[in-house]
Amino acid sequence: MMDRVIDRDGLADFLRRRREVLRPADVGLPDGARRRTPGLRREEVAQLAGMSTDYYSRLEQSRGANPSEPIIAGLARALRCDLNERDHMYHLAGLTPPLRRAGRHIPPSLMALVSRLTDIPVVICTDLDEVLWQNALADVVIGPSAGRNLTWLWFTDTAIRQIFPAEDWDAHSAFHVADLRATYSRRMGDRDVTELVDALIAHSEEFRTLWSRHDVAVHLPRKRFVHTEVGNLDLTCETLLTPAADLRVRAFLPVEGTDAREKLDLLRVIGTQSFA
Numbered sequence: 443m444m445d446r447v448i449d450r451d452g453l454a455d456f457l458r459r460r461r462e463v464l465r466p467a468d469v470g471l472p473d474g475a476r477r478r479t480p481g482l483r484r485e486e487v488a489q490l491a492g493m494s495t496d497y498y499s500r501l502e503q504s505r506g507a508n509p510s511e512p513i514i515a516g517l518a519r520a521l522r523c524d525l526n527e528r529d530h531m532y533h534l535a536g537l538t539p540p541l542r543r544a545g546r547h548i549p550p551s552l553m554a555l556v557s558r559l560t561d562i563p564v565v566i567c568t569d570l571d572e573v574l575w576q577n578a579l580a581d582v583v584i585g586p587s588a589g590r591n592l593t594w595l596w597f598t599d600t601a602i603r604q605i606f607p608a609e610d611w612d613a614h615s616a617f618h619v620a621d622l623r624a625t626y627s628r629r630m631g632d633r634d635v636t637e638l639v640d641a642l643i644a645h646s647e648e649f650r651t652l653w654s655r656h657d658v659a660v661h662l663p664r665k666r667f668v669h670t671e672v673g674n675l676d677l678t679c680e681t682l683l684t685p686a687a688d689l690r691v692r693a694f695l696p697v698e699g700t701d702a703r704e705k706l707d708l709l710r711v712i713g714t715q716s717f718a
Contacts, residue, residue: 446536
């Protein structure tokens with residue numbers, strides 16, 4: 443906290459401008475008949491943010507004590523800041539903004555994008571590897587997985603491993619644990635993260651061993667799948683992060699120089715049918 447760099451003038455200017463563009467009705471206050479200037483009064487913002495008018499006035503005058511995270515959070519709510527404005531205010535105050543969370547909601551714009559990707563397997567999952575959606579080709583290559591947590595399945599259900607060559611299992615295990623470790627560090631203390639980690643530690647000796655190594659830099663961009671109809675598929679996994687970083691789009695592209703493209707095209711035709 444002693445090393446914080448605060449842009450006091452910038453913060454003061456931002457607070458004034460946000461206060462002036464808001465109307466009383468925007469925050470549930472009556473307009474009143476004696477308002478000589480547009481916007482909210484300082485005492486109204488202070489009351490909405492849960493602080494004294496004197497303290498808030500000092501912030502608008504580039505004076506006073508360094509604002510804490512609860513103070514900035516209260517001001518962001520009082521001034522009806524969107525996420526970009528909230529983050530900007532945190533940066534002006536020399537603070538790290540809270541993590542943005544999309545949760546399990548897939549924005550319509552993202553769905554519109556991935557629905558156009560029909561010639562490659564595509565999966566949307568959370569930062570805990572819970573599958574929220576996947577396209578028809580992913581159903582064929584990976585198997586129906588919507589609503590399932592792939593990391594949990596990997597360490598508790600051996601059936602999921604059968605779609606990968608056995609010689610690649612160790613690499614997949616290391617990747618799952620390192621990926622979860624990165625999320626655990628980024629969202630330290632979040633209940634859903636700690637519950638998943640605790641459950642995996644209790645159920646899997648392999649997970650316990652890998653978790654104790656504290657690896658966070660394991661990459662597995664290329665994946666080999668085993669399909670009962672077309673044999674091995676060599677695919678490259680490209681992961682795209684949403685701005686909140688807790689939704690991931692994983693697109694599986696055919697590796698150049700292999701027959702993966704032709705096999706994917708064949709799977710699009712035969713789907714889940716069997717030649718048997």
